[in-house]
Amino acid sequence: MCLTRPERPSAVPEDVLPDRASVVVVGAGPRGTGLLERLAANIPSLYGEEPLDIHLVDPYPAGGGRIWRAGQSPLLWMNSMAEDVTMFTDDTVQQEGPVRPGPTLAAWSGAEARSFPSRRAQGEYLRWVYEDAVAALPDTVTVHEHRTRARRIDGPHEGRQRVWLEGRGEPLTADVVVLTIGHLDAELDGEQCRLADFADRHGLVHLPPAFTADSDLSPLRPGEPVIVRGFGLAFVDLMALLTEGRGGRYDATGAYHPSGREPVLYVGSRRGVPYRSKLGYAWHGERPPLPRFFGPAEVDELLGRPHRPDFRRDIWPLIEKELGFAHYHRLFTAHPERTAVDWPDFEEKYAAADPGSPGLPALIAAAVPDPADRLDLEALDHPLDGIRFTSYDSLQDGLRSHLRADLTRRHDPSRSADLAVFLGLLSVYGQLLRIGDVGGWWHGFFSYLASGPPGPRLRQLLALSDAGVVRFLGAGISVGTDESKGVFRAGSASVPGQWVEAAALVEARLPEPTAERVGSPLLRSLYEDGAGAAETGLLQVEPADGRITGRDGRAHPRRFALGPFTVARAAGAFTRPRTGGPAFRQNDATARAALSVLRDLACRHPSA
Numbered sequence: 293m294c295l296t297r298p299e300r301p302s303a304v305p306e307d308v309l310p311d312r313a314s315v316v317v318v319g320a321g322p323r324g325t326g327l328l329e330r331l332a333a334n335i336p337s338l339y340g341e342e343p344l345d346i347h348l349v350d351p352y353p354a355g356g357g358r359i360w361r362a363g364q365s366p367l368l369w370m371n372s373m374a375e376d377v378t379m380f381t382d383d384t385v386q387q388e389g390p391v392r393p394g395p396t397l398a399a400w401s402g403a404e405a406r407s408f409p410s411r412r413a414q415g416e417y418l419r420w421v422y423e424d425a426v427a428a429l430p431d432t433v434t435v436h437e438h439r440t441r442a443r444r445i446d447g448p449h450e451g452r453q454r455v456w457l458e459g460r461g462e463p464l465t466a467d468v469v470v471l472t473i474g475h476l477d478a479e480l481d482g483e484q485c486r487l488a489d490f491a492d493r494h495g496l497v498h499l500p501p502a503f504t505a506d507s508d509l510s511p512l513r514p515g516e517p518v519i520v521r522g523f524g525l526a527f528v529d530l531m532a533l534l535t536e537g538r539g540g541r542y543d544a545t546g547a548y549h550p551s552g553r554e555p556v557l558y559v560g561s562r563r564g565v566p567y568r569s570k571l572g573y574a575w576h577g578e579r580p581p582l583p584r585f586f587g588p589a590e591v592d593e594l595l596g597r598p599h600r601p602d603f604r605r606d607i608w609p610l611i612e613k614e615l616g617f618a619h620y621h622r623l624f625t626a627h628p629e630r631t632a633v634d635w636p637d638f639e640e641k642y643a644a645a646d647p648g649s650p651g652l653p654a655l656i657a658a659a660v661p662d663p664a665d666r667l668d669l670e671a672l673d674h675p676l677d678g679i680r681f682t683s684y685d686s687l688q689d690g691l692r693s694h695l696r697a698d699l700t701r702r703h704d705p706s707r708s709a710d711l712a713v714f715l716g717l718l719s720v721y722g723q724l725l726r727i728g729d730v731g732g733w734w735h736g737f738f739s740y741l742a743s744g745p746p747g748p749r750l751r752q753l754l755a756l757s758d759a760g761v762v763r764f765l766g767a768g769i770s771v772g773t774d775e776s777k778g779v780f781r782a783g784s785a786s787v788p789g790q791w792v793e794a795a796a797l798v799e800a801r802l803p804e805p806t807a808e809r810v811g812s813p814l815l816r817s818l819y820e821d822g823a824g825a826a827e828t829g830l831l832q833v834e835p836a837d838g839r840i841t842g843r844d845g846r847a848h849p850r851r852f853a854l855g856p857f858t859v860a861r862a863a864g865a866f867t868r869p870r871t872g873g874p875a876f877r878q879n880d881a882t883a884r885a886a887l888s889v890l891r892d893l894a895c896r897h898p899s900a
Contacts, residue, residue: 312343313890316455316464318442318814319472320350321357322865323855325422326379326875327472328435330883332428333381334389338887341432342894347464349438349457355422356415357474364505367532368411371525371570371745374398375405376868377414379421385873387880394424396869406574408746411505438464444817445469445851453850467893468886470838471831471853474865475503477811478803487773487780487797494778497796501803504529512796514538514553519782519792521771522800523561528745528753530800531557535756548755557756558792559800560765560784564676565694566753567744571711572703580621580712582719585647586614591726603730609647611720612669616652617642618716619667622709623660633659667713673737676767681787684765688757691764695754699747715871717742721863722874726835729826729859732804738863763792771797805829805857815857823848826859835860837885838878850889852882 315331317324331346352358370377380394381387397417398405426435440458447453454463480488484500491498497511497518504526512518512534520527536542539551583590590610594601601607620642624635631638638659645652660666675694681687701707717738724730756762766786774781779793805811806829807819819825822842824832831853832841838854839847854875855861862875 312345313893314345314347314464314466315468315470315886315890316347316349316442316453316466317470317472318349318455319357319474319855320348320354320422320437321352321359321472321474322355322379322418323474323875323879324348324350324357324470324472325355325418325425326865326879327470327854327883329379329392329421329425329428330389330876330879331887332425333392334880334883334887335430335433337390338884339891339894341430342890344433344890345436346429346433347436347438347455347466349440349442349455349464351439351441353419353439354437355419357418359474359503359505360411360415360418362412362415364411365533365537366410366412367536368505368529369408369532369746369749370411370414371408371528371743372868373406373570374401374403374409377417377866378869379418379866381873381876381880382870384870385876385880387877389880389884392428394421408570408748441814443813445814446817446821447850450849467850468889469851470882470886471814471840471851471857472855473812473814473857474855475802476805476815476857477502478805479809479811481809484799487771490773490775490780491797495795496778496780498780499796499798501799501801503802504533504800509533512555512798514555516555516796517792517794518555518557518796518798519765519771519780519794520557520559520798520800521561521769521782523559523563523566524739524801525567525743525745526802527559527566527800528749530798531753531756531762532749535752535761540761542752542755546751546755548752548759548761550759550761554761555796556761556763558763558765558782558794560767560769560782562768563674563740564765564767564769564784564786565691565698566750567740568672569698569702569744569747569750571714572747573705573708573711575708575711575715576705577626580618580715582614582618582716583723584614584617585643586610586720586723588723591723594727601727603734607724607727607730613645613647613652614720615669615713615716616656616667618712618719619709620656620660622712623665626708627665627706630662630665631659632661665709667709672741674767676786679786681766684763684787684790684792687764687766687787691766692754692757695750695757699750703747714742718863718868718871718874722872722877725860725862725874725878728832728835729828729830732828735861743863765792828859830859830861831857833858833860836881838882839885852886854878854882 348354352361375398377397381391403409442455443458444456453466453469456463488498535554538553541549624631641655766784768785770783772781780797781791781793783791807825824841824843833853834847838852840851840853841847865875867873
């Protein structure tokens with residue numbers, strides 16, 4: 293394997309190597325499992341049959357990790373259909389390594405293709421993928437599982453690294469370290485500290501941002517009001533655990549029958565509505581040819597500018613045009629009866645218009661008569677903007693109408709342009725990985741449109757609203773405290789001047805760690821050691837291969853990171869088949885870079 297030099301030279305010291313090379317992977321959930329699969333695929337061509345130790349460090353079982361572990365409620369579902377989940381590459385993934393085909397969750401488990409499996413079921417699939425990857429490794433590779441946490445990494449910049457584990461006196465020694473630790477906990481920010489202090493002083497319940505499956509919900513008392521801030525997937529989990537999880541049930545008509553043990557959830561958020569329902573139909577026919585207006589050439593141009601591009605000014609207009617192209621390509625080709633001109637004529641004029649051009653809306657209006665067939669991303673993102681209700685009772689009716697309309701549209705194949713926009717969002721996400729951190733808004737927008745709850749969950753939400761177990765607060769929610777009464781208060785822009793009071797507050801959202809408040813001792817030690825952090829608190833890495841970069845801009849030759857805690861975060865660790873799999877592409881690039889480091893070391897020191 294030493295006849296060819298590595299594709300990317302790695303700086304290594306001229307010392308004597310130990311008998312066996314070593315890779316330490318911190319995090320053995322789906323991202324760590326995906327990396328292991330790519331190591332197995334690339335070792336034969338890049339590293340051959342040289343001895344290698346791979347150490348996996350995670351307190352949770354390898355494969356599912358923390359989020360997909362077996363020890364959680366079966367009421368917690370995935371928000372993807374079984375047929376839409378794969379951990380295996382295909383020929384749509386832009387990677388240098390070989391494709392190792394494998395089954396989807398549906399094909400492996402025998403689950404109904406369009407069902408939404410439990411997270412437990414996904415954990416079983418991930419465990420099998422992990423075992424399959426281990427079995428695919430050469431006999432010269434040994435995998436060691438360490439069911440604990442990594443606390444610190446140290447070592448010379450161009451030498452072997454030491455990974456210190458919780459409860460172990462001696463460190464693991466590594467030629468390469470890869471962090472795949474997933475979503476991180478965070479210390480409380482100033483607002484959450486004030487709310488927690490208020491709750492302590494008045495004997496109230498305050499649950500800060502956290503993973504819902506890990507939260508102790510027992511202090512939320514039956515029949516008592518609970519203010520919930522956040523209307524995304526964390527809320528959906530909370531809703532399930534506090535209703536069916538406390539003995540309530542849905543009958544054959546979908547109506548909810550309370551057990552009497554549920555609290556009353558008053559929920560609001562910035563948008564005031566839940567994430568858009570998962571689409572309830574399959575794709576048929578011609579796919580939009582993506583990327584078209586936001587592809588490699590456009591990203592090259594953005595990266596070639598002397599100053600870092602601004603998301604709103606420079607990137608968003610290109611994204612908006614790309615999503616519009618996907619939408620109208622589908623509308624014109626699948627539903628031409630709802631258009632006023634031929635597709636070639638519209639496409640030519642659409643392509644000629646500058647992104648964000650004021651002439652685009654007029655072009656679209658002339659070609660697409662029905663406003664319901666036009667893509668209005670601003671209206672999608674802020675459905676309650678400018679709408680005011682006279683009371684919370686009237687707001688309930690308005691929100692129920694919104695939910696019913698969303699469910700109807702998202703399950704109507706005649707609105708398949710929405711699915712084309714979903715494909716456009718996936719394409720855009722893949723291109724953005726090269727740019728790095730673009731701020732938190734984009735990720736939230738993507739999740740809202742493309743990663744919402746299953747339709748059955750929103751039907752359950754409607755039933756809970758009808759039963760009075762869930763009450764809607766509206767958009768622009770504000771949460772405060774009343775010292776004189778000793779209660780939390782919540783209001784919204786949707787119902788001006790009216791407030792709800794409660795003795796319990798739940799922040800139904802994931803923690804948002806920054807470099808200063810990250811809950812991981814490992815990440816804290818990296819930042820103290822000089823690792824760079826973006827303004828959003830994400831770890832700086834090179835988008836091409838995941839090498840951790842320092843505050844000085846230098847890439848570390850032996851430290852890599854993959855996942856949502858980095859500036860190159862992908863949409864998820866697994867994806868739909870045949871959609872390009874940006875995370876798979878990243879896994880492959882990092883695996884190949886790590887193996888190139890090992891190969892370089894072996895070639896420099898053949899006696900080892």
